[in-house]
Amino acid sequence: MEEVVEKYAVYLRDLKGASENTILSYQRDLRHFICFLKDSGVEKIQDVTRTNITAYLLNLQKKGRSTSTISRNIASIRSFFQFLQKTNVIKEDLTQDLESPKIEKKLPEILSVQEVDLLLRQPNEKDLKGIRDKAMLEVLYATGIRVSELICLEESDVNLTLEYIKCADPNHSRERIIPLGASAVKALKLYLEKVRFAMIRDPNESALFVNCNGKPMTRQGFWKIIKVYSKKANINKEITPHMLRHSFAAHLVANGADLQSVQEMLGHSDISTTQIYAQLNRNKLKEVYSKAHPRA
Incomplete structure (x- = not known):
């Protein structure tokens, strides 16, 4: 059965164009499945039954595997x-009636307004690197863009006069126009006037944010930056760039922004993805009520 899995991996790579991570994930799931089949006395893939597949999934549940892990295994199988x-190895697809377990959506962890303010006050605005870092953090929180979008911004994407940035979604062709708040405008203006030109080596460099070598900032580079400042701020949370995106959206909704506008700024294709921030707000209201109402 291992040989068939190898052929499947080639099929995923050459014909489906799957990434190496996807292929490795599928192979890992299928190897566990095949080990289970062999322990159950099944030696040929043609001898597998629906009962075998169901028994394997029940076995994962007994082992305490998470709903998302079981769902991923179902997708792999x-x-x-x-x-x-499709390749005529078997006559019937035994997985047609398999149903994935419902995955309970976890509410994203966010920073409070006070924690965001504390984080954004950490960069030292008296040196070039600190001014750049302050601008990056301010833009990320002011716009809610993804870190991949932040590092892809070009100098021409910034309009300080009208106070907005243009952001090209890496997964879609459309472009988003996102407003900038006063703090982000101030930080960006200082960065563009005092720092960027001093950091770049190539006058034709178009990237908005560059590293100390004058090259475009990388995801890894920015992750290191945010880790340094979160540690410096002594905030007891595992702060990530995406947490600032979640915080941006949650704070907007909490202060009365409509979901459709937030959806547009975040670049969500489906508003159901944005509705999670309304749920966060409802949970916060319940928490406040429980603490404050005398008969809660």
Whole structure:
């Protein structure tokens, strides 16, 4: 059965164009599945039954595997059996009736307004690096863009006169126009006037944010920056760039912004993704009520 899994991996790579991470994930899931089959006395893929597949999924549940892990295994097995049927290894796809367990959406962790303010006050605005870092953090929180979008911004994407940035979504062709708040405008203006030109080596460099070598800032570079300042601020949370995106959206909704506007700024294709921030706000109201009402 291992040989069939290897052929499936080639199929994913060459014909489906799957990433190496996806292929490795599928292979890992299928190897565990095959080990279970062999322990159950099944030696050929043609001898697998629906009962075998169901027993494997029940075994994952007994082992305490998470709902998301079981769902991923179902996706791996289902894709594998579709390949087997397509290549005539088996006559019938045994996974057609498999249902993935419902995954309970976890509410994202956010920073409070006070914690964001504390984080943004950490960069030292008396040196070039601190001014750049302050500008990056302010833009990230002011706009809610992804870190991948932040590092792809070009100098021409910034309009300080009208106080907005243009952001090209890496996963979609459309461009978003996102307002900048006064703090972000001030930080960006200082960075552009005092720092960027001093940092770049190539006058034709178009990237808005660059590292100390004058090259475009990388994801890894920015992750290191945010880790340094979160530690310096002594905030007892695992702060990530995406947490600032979540905080941006949650704070807007909490202060009365409508979901459709927040959806537009975040670049969500489906408003159901944005509705999670309304849920966060409802939970906060319940918490406040429980603490404050004398008969709660």
